[in-house]
Amino acid sequence: MVDLxxxxxxxxxxxxxxxxxxxFGYGTEYxxxxxxxxxxGIIVKGTTLRERQGNPYPxxxxxxxxxxxxxxxxxxxVDYFIKHIYPGIKDINTxxxxxxxGSTIEDYIQTAEKLNExxxxxxxxxxxxxxxxxxxxxxxxTSCLSAAQVVRSVRSVYKKELMVKLSPNVTSISEIAxxxxxxxxxxVSLINTLLGMAIDAERRKPILSTVTGGLSGPxxxxxxxxxxxxxxxxxxxxxxxxxxIMNAQDALEFIIAxxxxxxxxxxxxxDPTISVKVLEGIEDYLIRHQFTSIKDIxxxxxx
Amino acid sequence: MALVLxxxxxxxxxxxxxxxxxxxxxxxxxxxxxxxxxVLESHDPLPEMLPGQFVEVKVDNSSTTFLRRPxxxxxxxxxxxxxxxxxxxxxDGTRKLSTLQSGDLLNxxxxxxxxxxxxxxxxxxxxxxxxxxxxxxxxxxxxxLNDRGYQCKFLLGGRSASNLLQLEExxxxxxxxxxxxDGSYGEKGFVTxxxxxxxxxxxMIYTCGPTxxxxxxxxxxLQKNITCEVSLENTMACGFGACLCCVTDSIDGHVCVCTEGxxxxxxxxxx
Numbered sequence: 001m002v003d004l005x006x007x008x009x010x011x012x013x014x015x016x017x018x019x020x021x022x023x024f025g026y027g028t029e030y031x032x033x034x035x036x037x038x039x040x041g042i043i044v045k046g047t048t049l050r051e052r053q054g055n056p057y058p059x060x061x062x063x064x065x066x067x068x069x070x071x072x073x074x075x076x077x078v079d080y081f082i083k084h085i086y087p088g089i090k091d092i093n094t095x096x097x098x099x100x101x102g103s104t105i106e107d108y109i110q111t112a113e114k115l116n117e118x119x120x121x122x123x124x125x126x127x128x129x130x131x132x133x134x135x136x137x138x139x140x141x142t143s144c145l146s147a148a149q150v151v152r153s154v155r156s157v158y159k160k161e162l163m164v165k166l167s168p169n170v171t172s173i174s175e176i177a178x179x180x181x182x183x184x185x186x187x188v189s190l191i192n193t194l195l196g197m198a199i200d201a202e203r204r205k206p207i208l209s210t211v212t213g214g215l216s217g218p219x220x221x222x223x224x225x226x227x228x229x230x231x232x233x234x235x236x237x238x239x240x241x242x243x244x245i246m247n248a249q250d251a252l253e254f255i256i257a258x259x260x261x262x263x264x265x266x267x268x269x270x271d272p273t274i275s276v277k278v279l280e281g282i283e284d285y286l287i288r289h290q291f292t293s294i295k296d297i298x299x300x301x302x303x
Numbered sequence: 304m305a306l307v308l309x310x311x312x313x314x315x316x317x318x319x320x321x322x323x324x325x326x327x328x329x330x331x332x333x334x335x336x337x338x339x340x341x342v343l344e345s346h347d348p349l350p351e352m353l354p355g356q357f358v359e360v361k362v363d364n365s366s367t368t369f370l371r372r373p374x375x376x377x378x379x380x381x382x383x384x385x386x387x388x389x390x391x392x393x394x395d396g397t398r399k400l401s402t403l404q405s406g407d408l409l410n411x412x413x414x415x416x417x418x419x420x421x422x423x424x425x426x427x428x429x430x431x432x433x434x435x436x437x438x439x440x441x442x443x444x445x446x447x448l449n450d451r452g453y454q455c456k457f458l459l460g461g462r463s464a465s466n467l468l469q470l471e472e473x474x475x476x477x478x479x480x481x482x483x484x485d486g487s488y489g490e491k492g493f494v495t496x497x498x499x500x501x502x503x504x505x506x507m508i509y510t511c512g513p514t515x516x517x518x519x520x521x522x523x524x525l526q527k528n529i530t531c532e533v534s535l536e537n538t539m540a541c542g543f544g545a546c547l548c549c550v551t552d553s554i555d556g557h558v559c560v561c562t563e564g565x566x567x568x569x570x571x572x573x574x
Contacts, residue, residue, distance in 0.1 A: 033323060058538060059550065071548060269541040270370060
């Protein structure tokens, strides 16, 4: 047996495979397809203080080896989550994180405070990198100053695992990572989607209602891998890598580059069982290379 | 068995176990230069499916197609263990699917989405209106209603005679009215101009087709005070409520077409 468990700051995950926010609903959408307790963690849909209707349709455009989305954080708000969704997911035997977004620092603080009370939620992923909302979101994550400010504020009220999700739409992602680490982030997850757009040439109109959206899928993987490698070298806290992971091979590349754990996102749409397959593939790899623990290969890139 | 949950007065959520399966292509029948019919068969007995529901089809070996394609269920033959998909070639994904051959495997996630509401009154005068590829769910719905003792009428429209598909199949389950834009078959014009709409009194209308057609039918139904359900088509990433990409604007805000639909009562939509 190989040891697949990983330590993410304050908490231990049973394995390094986590499903990414916005691609896995609240987990229950996938329960017909797989045993949710197999995976290391689930990060549920981006949650805000108040209900958000999200952006108008069309919100999605398929692109070569990827997709653009502009969902815009549609959700019913944190109180609805606590009252109506949390009771139905709290007994899933895996680590459940809530992705938190806000328009103002006060929004982030209040949402985090409410979630701090939930026993079965061991941590939150602070989304300071959503490219699809006008105010807040990515605006916080693209300067060291504002990223530090929001993390500092949330850290003061949120006592459990604080994972901060970083935007790739910056000049130096390592500097942002260092800034949030200095304010007490327990881990960083990256990358959120890359800002992109698509045009319908026949109509000379943008495909997305918001004109621009966030690019995900295998098209972004080399960019994501590079950023994970850079950030893992820069910070001491664990790095959770994501961006276009479609199979175990992709996940292993991120781990070897320095990621303690990985998130599976867009691939869930095409194969709803992919997270379990990635996990099995990682285990096979460790056995084949005679490693006894996933930790033996974390950041093991041979330069 | 399907568990039908009435979560609110506005939406009927159908909770049915979803499957991911490799089905075998039994036949790929070219219907005209745009349309083809995939007859799929399953080794295992097919699960119960309801009219209006759809499948998410995986498209292999297409460099430009990344996501699955939502395709509505055209017909289910539980005795032969067959599932039919009527597909229009619109882009690279559907073009790739059109090249499937007997014996190929097709990976699908199914059954997805909700279903049409069956009228309480067995004597109801029911009209099923289909335009273009929108005729696909109407065949399954017609056979389903017919099996349960309802009398259906179909109104099918196309640009010309060659675009009117599966007429023989439809005629097994009820009277078929047709329109063509060029007058090459049936009445000339759009489905909304067919004489049956002015000559008869309908109690229930189901429709699927191009949005302008469905909007025109909705307006007719509202004016005549006829209960009307439409089946919507939107681009989707997942098909089972995880991505929130396929929303439509309803009186309750943005709702996912893949889970709260694809079938909607017209009074719930903000058109």
